Amino acid sequence: MRLSRSAVPRALRRATAGVATLAAAGLIAATAPAALAAPSPTLAAPDIPLANVKAHLSQFQSIASANGGNRAHGRPGYKASIDYAKAKLDAAGFTTTVQQFTSSGATGYNLVADWPGGDPNQVLMAGAHLDSVSSGPGINDNGSGSAGVLETALAVSRAQLQPEKHLRFAWWGAEELGLVGSKYYVNNLPTAERSKVSGYLNFDMIGSPNPGYFVYDDDPAIEKTFKDFYAGLNVPTEIETEGDGRSDHASFKNVGIPVGGLFTGASRTKTSAQAQKWGGTAGQAFDRCYHSSCDTTANINDTALDRNSDAIAHAIWTLGTDTPVPPGDSYENTADVTIPDNGTAVTSTINVTGRTGNAPATLRADVDIRHTWRGDVVVDLLAPDGTAYRLKNSSGNDSADNVIATYTVNASSEPANGAWKLRVQDVASQDTGYINSWKLTF
Ligand code: DTR
Ligand code: CA
Ligand code: ZN
Ligand code: ZN
Numbered sequence: 001m002r003l004s005r006s007a008v009p010r011a012l013r014r015a016t017a018g019v020a021t022l023a024a025a026g027l028i029a030a031t032a033p034a035a036l037a038a039p040s041p042t043l044a045a046p047d048i049p050l051a052n053v054k055a056h057l058s059q060f061q062s063i064a065s066a067n068g069g070n071r072a073h074g075r076p077g078y079k080a081s082i083d084y085a086k087a088k089l090d091a092a093g094f095t096t097t098v099q100q101f102t103s104s105g106a107t108g109y110n111l112v113a114d115w116p117g118g119d120p121n122q123v124l125m126a127g128a129h130l131d132s133v134s135s136g137p138g139i140n141d142n143g144s145g146s147a148g149v150l151e152t153a154l155a156v157s158r159a160q161l162q163p164e165k166h167l168r169f170a171w172w173g174a175e176e177l178g179l180v181g182s183k184y185y186v187n188n189l190p191t192a193e194r195s196k197v198s199g200y201l202n203f204d205m206i207g208s209p210n211p212g213y214f215v216y217d218d219d220p221a222i223e224k225t226f227k228d229f230y231a232g233l234n235v236p237t238e239i240e241t242e243g244d245g246r247s248d249h250a251s252f253k254n255v256g257i258p259v260g261g262l263f264t265g266a267s268r269t270k271t272s273a274q275a276q277k278w279g280g281t282a283g284q285a286f287d288r289c290y291h292s293s294c295d296t297t298a299n300i301n302d303t304a305l306d307r308n309s310d311a312i313a314h315a316i317w318t319l320g321t322d323t324p325v326p327p328g329d330s331y332e333n334t335a336d337v338t339i340p341d342n343g344t345a346v347t348s349t350i351n352v353t354g355r356t357g358n359a360p361a362t363l364r365a366d367v368d369i370r371h372t373w374r375g376d377v378v379v380d381l382l383a384p385d386g387t388a389y390r391l392k393n394s395s396g397n398d399s400a401d402n403v404i405a406t407y408t409v410n411a412s413s414e415p416a417n418g419a420w421k422l423r424v425q426d427v428a429s430q431d432t433g434y435i436n437s438w439k440l441t442f
Helices: 010-017 050-065 076-091 139-159 180-187 220-233 249-253 272-278 302-321
Strands: 095-103 106-115 119-129 165-172 197-203 259-263 330-333 337-339 346-352 363-371 377-382 388-392 403-409 418-426 433-441
Touching: 050 076, 050 139, 050 302, 076 095, 076 106, 076 139, 076 165, 095 180, 106 139, 106 180, 119 139, 119 180, 119 302, 139 165, 139 197, 139 302, 165 180, 165 302, 180 249, 197 220, 197 249, 197 302, 220 259, 220 302, 220 403, 249 259, 259 302, 330 346, 337 346, 337 418, 346 433, 363 377, 363 388, 363 418, 377 403, 388 403, 418 433
Parallel strands: 119 165, 119 197, 197 259
Antiparallel strands: 095 106, 106 165, 330 433, 337 433, 346 418, 363 403, 363 433, 377 388, 377 418
16 A cells, blocks of 8 residues: 555654665556567657758758748748748658648648558647748747758658557648647647547747757646656756747647647746756847847757757657557556665565566666656666666756656566566765656566
C-alpha cells in the first residue's frame, strides 16, 4: 500500500533514509502473459541536418529579398514561400493540398502535406506558420519553425517511414493577423476528421539568437516527449509561458485536440539564471529582432535551430510510431523512497517473474524522481546479478527540478527474471528529493 507523503512525518521518512539500502515496499509486479508479443520498439529518429534547415532559411530570405523584403500575408513573398515548400514536398512523395481563404481583403493560403499510409483514424500533425510580418523577412519568426517542420517531413520521406499513425504536416497563412489560417483549417475540418487528430505539434520561433528552451505544457504526454529529448541532451527546459494562446496551437487546443510544441523566445528578456543554464546574454531579449526588419538569416542561433529540428523529428518518430506497451510487459514500483541529501545511495526494487530468457537490448526504464536540483542526482539500474547500468550522471549546474525521463538499456546479457533495482544517490549538499516511481518495460 502506498503511504501518501503527508501520512509519514518528514522526520520519520528522513530517519529511514539513513539505511544504506531501502528495499521499498509498495511493490507492484504485473505477471507477464506469455502469449503477448513483445511491443515493436520505437525507431530512433534520424539527425536532422542543420545545413538542410538553413538552406530552407536561405530560400525564404531570397524570396523576401525578391519580393519587397517580406513574406507577409497577401504579399507575393508569402505565396512564393508556399510554392517553394510545396515543390519540395511534392517531389518527396507527399500528397499536398493548398487551402485558400480570405483575410483582410487578401487571399491567404495554408499548405497541408499528408504522408501516405498510417492509420487514418490516428492523425499526428506538426505545423508552423509560414507568414512573416510586413516589416521584415521573418526568418526566425517563423522561417525557423517552417524550415524545421519541412526538413523533418523530408526526413520522413528519405526514411520511407511507415509509422502506425498517419502523419500530416502543415504550414499556416496569416498567423500574424491572428492565427487566421490555422483557425480556418480547424473550423473547416469536419468534426469526424477533427476527432481523428491525436495531437498537433506547433513550432513558432525555434532558432532565436539569444535562445531559451521552452516546452509547451498543454498536454503531458507531448510535453514529456520533448522533455525526454532534452533530458537526453542534458539541456534544461522551462515551461513556455510567453505565449499561451499566441500561436497556431491555440486553434487546435480550442477544439480539444492535444497540443504541444517548442519555443526559443521572443521579446521577453533572458534572466541571469536562464543565461547561467543556457548561455547567451542576460538582460537581453531572446530575439531582439522580433517583428523587425533585422529578422534575417543572421538572426538565428544555429545550436538552437539544430536541437529543435532534431526534437521535431524525435517527436514525430516517437509519437507517430509509439506502440502503447501492453500492460503485461511493464513492471512498476510507485513507493516513495527518500533520497538522503549528499548521502548514501538508496534503492527501489522491482521483482520480475514469469518471463523467459534474457532482458531485451532495448529495456526501457521510465524514471520519476522529484528533486529540487537534479544535477545532484546519480541514477543507476542494477540488474538482478548486481551489474550496474549508469542511467544519469551528476551534473552540478543543472539546477532544474526533477528527473522525469525514459532511458533505454541494452540488458540482453541479463536474465529477465529477478530483483531489478533503481539506485539513486544525491552527491551534493542542499536540495533534496525522493524516488516517486519507476517502471521497467521489456
Ligand atoms: N505569436 C508568435 C510569437 C510568439 C510569442 N509568444 C509565443 C509563444 C509561443 C509561440 C509563439 C509565440 C508570433 O509573433 O508569430
Ligand atoms: Ca541535428
Ligand atoms: Zn510573429
Ligand atoms: Zn510566429
